[in-house]
Every structure is written in C-alpha cells, then in structure tokens.
Amino acid sequence: GAVVSQHPSRVICKSGTSVKIECRSLDFQATTMFWYRQFPKQSLMLMATSNEGSKATYEQGVEKDKFLINHASLTLSTLTVTSAHPEDSSFYICSAKGMTGGSGNTIYFGEGSWLTVV
Amino acid sequence: ELKVEQNPLFLSMQEGKNYTIYCNYSTTSDRLYWYRQDPGKSLESLFVLLSNGAVKQEGRLMASLDTKARLSTLHITAAVHDLSATYFCAVDLNLNTDKLIFGTGTRLQVFP
Numbered sequence: 485g486a487v488v489s490q491h492p493s494r495v496i497c498k499s500g501t502s503v504k505i506e507c508r509s510l511d512f513q514a515t516t517m518f519w520y521r522q523f524p525k526q527s528l529m530l531m532a533t534s535n536e537g538s539k540a541t542y543e544q545g546v547e548k549d550k551f552l553i554n555h556a557s558l559t560l561s562t563l564t565v566t567s568a569h570p571e572d573s574s575f576y577i578c579s580a581k582g583m584t585g586g587s588g589n590t591i592y593f594g595e596g597s598w599l600t601v602v
Numbered sequence: 603e604l605k606v607e608q609n610p611l612f613l614s615m616q617e618g619k620n621y622t623i624y625c626n627y628s629t630t631s632d633r634l635y636w637y638r639q640d641p642g643k644s645l646e647s648l649f650v651l652l653s654n655g656a657v658k659q660e661g662r663l664m665a666s667l668d669t670k671a672r673l674s675t676l677h678i679t680a681a682v683h684d685l686s687a688t689y690f691c692a693v694d695l696n697l698n699t700d701k702l703i704f705g706t707g708t709r710l711q712v713f714p
Contacts, residue, residue: 518701527690528645528704577644581700591635591700596644 487511488580490594497568497601504564505597507534507578513558514580519551522575522596534561534578568601575599604629606693608705615681615712623708625674625691633694634674635702636665638687645690648676681712 487510497503507517515536520528532553533541540553550572552564565572577596605628615621625634633652637645649658651667651674658665662685664677674691688709692702 516700520704525709527707528692528702530701530703533699533701579702590647590650591702592647593637593645598642 488578488592488594490576490578490597492597493595494598495600497599499569499601500567502564502566503568503599504562505576505578505599507561507563507580507594509559509580509592512580514561515558517555517561517578517580519553519561519563520577520579522577524575528577531563534563536561565599568599570601573599573601604631604693604695604703606691606703606705608689608691608708610708611706612709613711615678615710617682617712617714618680620680621678623676623678623689623691623710625676625705627672627674627693627703627705630669630672631693631695632669634667635692635694636674636676637690637692639690639707640687648689678710681710683712683714686710686712 489508489510491506517534519531522528530543531546534553534555536555536558542548550566555561575596578594579591581591607626609624635650636648638648639645649665654669656667662679667674688707690707691705695701695703
C-alpha cells in the first residue's frame with residue numbers, strides 16, 4: 485500500500501537553531517501534503533497545506549515565517565522550524581492522499597517526527 | 603469553524619465487553635475517517651466512511667456514519683487488550699482539499 489515516510493523520526497536541537505523535517509511519499513505522487521502538530525496527550529492540529537510548486541497555505545494562528553514549508557517535488561515536502569524555541573517541541577506529522585487504485589480515498593500519515601528543543 | 607468532538611475522552615473497559623465511541627461534528631461533511639494511535643507512534647488508518655449510512659467492519663471494530671445527525675460511531679465488540687490505544691475520528695473539512703480536522707481523541711484502555 486501507499487507509504488509516507490518522515491525523517492528524522494527524532495531530533496533534538498538547541499534553542500535558536502533551525503531544524504528541517506522531510507516528508508516523502510514513497511510509492512505515489514502527492515501534489516498536496518499536510519503538516520500537523522500534536523502536543524502530548526492532545527489531538528492533531530492542522531498547521532498547513534503543502535502545495536507542489538506553489539506556496540503553502542497556513543492555518544489561522546500558524547506563523548508562516550517560523551514554519552517554512554517547501555514542496556519542491558511530487559514526492560517531497562519539507563517543514564523547517566526556524567529559530568526554534570522549547571515551546572516548539574512537539575510531534576510533527578505529515579500526511580498525503582493516495583492517488584492510485586484502492587488507496588484513492590485514504591489519507592496516509594507519516595511516522596511522525598519528535599522535535600525537542602533544549 | 604468546524605468542531606469535532608469525541609465522547610468519551612477516556613475509556614477503561616474490561617476484556618470481552620462492548621462499547622461505543624461517539625464522534626460529533628459541527629458542519630456538513632460527507633467524509634469521515636477513523637484512526638488508531640499507539641503511544642509514541644503515528645496514525646494507523648482504520649476506516650474511511652464516504653456516505654450517509656456507511657458501515658464498515660474490521661475485526662472487533664465497526665464504524666458507522668450518519669451525516670444528517672453529523673455523528674459517527676466506532677463500536678468495539680468483545681474488547682481485547684490489543685485494542686488499547688487512542689482512537690481519533692477526523693472530518694474532511696472540504697472535499698476538494700482533503701484537510702482533516704481531528705476529534706479530541708478517545709484513549710481506550712482494556713484490562714483483563
């Protein structure tokens with residue numbers, strides 16, 4: 485079936501630095517991917533829609549200059565957390581919709597990336 | 603603004619028992635998803651419900667959708683410990699965008 489892969493799965497960075505998280509669709513093309521964040525024991529919150537070849541669309545309250553999203557190809561979207569602070573520590577998850585065959589109606593999620601800012 | 607609420611938020615149940623998790627949403631949507639999340643892990647897709655009256659079953663889990671009532675249910679039959687996890691419903695905000703708004707989540711714990 486369709487697979488969405490994220491890297492890294494865990495990252496620790498120092499406050500003030502930037503960190504990049506990759507989201508890849510491994511066996512299908514995704515013109516649109518989504519980025520979510522999840523704080524411990526809470527639900528997932530949609531951050532932005534990543535559009536291949538164009539600017540990302542951010543949800544209300546999400547700082548676009550802090551969370552840079554680049555969707556340079558049909559299989560890769562990246563989320564860069566700039567000038568990270570401890571409050572950015574969270575679980576970041578990407579998703580993409582399968583476009584082929586029986587997976588056409590299923591939205592697949594990556595394995596998630598744990599970010600800890602110290 | 604679309605709101606998605608689940609009930610209960612926490613469920614502790616004995617093995618062999620049945621129970622239902624409810625998912626209510628506030629605006630019109632014809633597509634609803636159920637996911638399972640184990641601690642520290644990402645989401646596992648359980649069901650995609652695409653129309654009013656849709657019912658899907660997999661093993662001990664059965665999901666249904668009533669778009670008129672804006673309600674979906676996830677029914678657990680004869681629970682086993684392996685079902686312990688957090689379950690999320692998610693509603694497609696717009697059929698043309700595939701943006702999902704997630705419910706509050708139901709943390710299920712099954713004990714012997």
